[in-house]
Amino acid sequence: MSIKAKTKAFIAIKNINLTKMANKKGVAKQNLSRTYGRDTLKIKELLELCAIADCRLSIVDNKNNHELISYNKYDLEPLEIKDNGTIQSSIEIKIPDK
Numbered sequence: 001m002s003i004k005a006k007t008k009a010f011i012a013i014k015n016i017n018l019t020k021m022a023n024k025k026g027v028a029k030q031n032l033s034r035t036y037g038r039d040t041l042k043i044k045e046l047l048e049l050c051a052i053a054d055c056r057l058s059i060v061d062n063k064n065n066h067e068l069i070s071y072n073k074y075d076l077e078p079l080e081i082k083d084n085g086t087i088q089s090s091i092e093i094k095i096p097d098k
Contacts, residue, residue: 004039007049011036014053021052047076 001009011018018036022029035045043057050057051073058070 002039003041004037007036007041007046010049010053014049014055016049016052021048043071044076047071047073051076 010016018032019029022032025032035041036049046057049055050071056070056072058067060067
């Protein structure tokens with residue numbers, strides 16, 4: 001399955017409203033649809049979707065199925081979180097057990 005197809009499936013599964021998301025970001029819905037309809041996405045674009053869906057993006061080692069690193073909404077630019085000012089980026093790193 002392509003990146004485009006998986007992204008569209010994720011948006012459908014999590015019932016993400018692209019119109020509301022576009023309004024929040026101050027962009028046209030068509031631009032947002034084009035962004036998520038490509039086969040090339042930036043990590044930040046995926047993280048924005050994950051933040052809306054209350055999910056995280058992880059890199060998992062295929063050999064032992066350990067999550068090596070996880071990105072979440074706190075890894076987005078500070079302007080994404082406006083209520084209490086800025087939030088520092090935090091990357092959660094998990095060190096696998098030996």
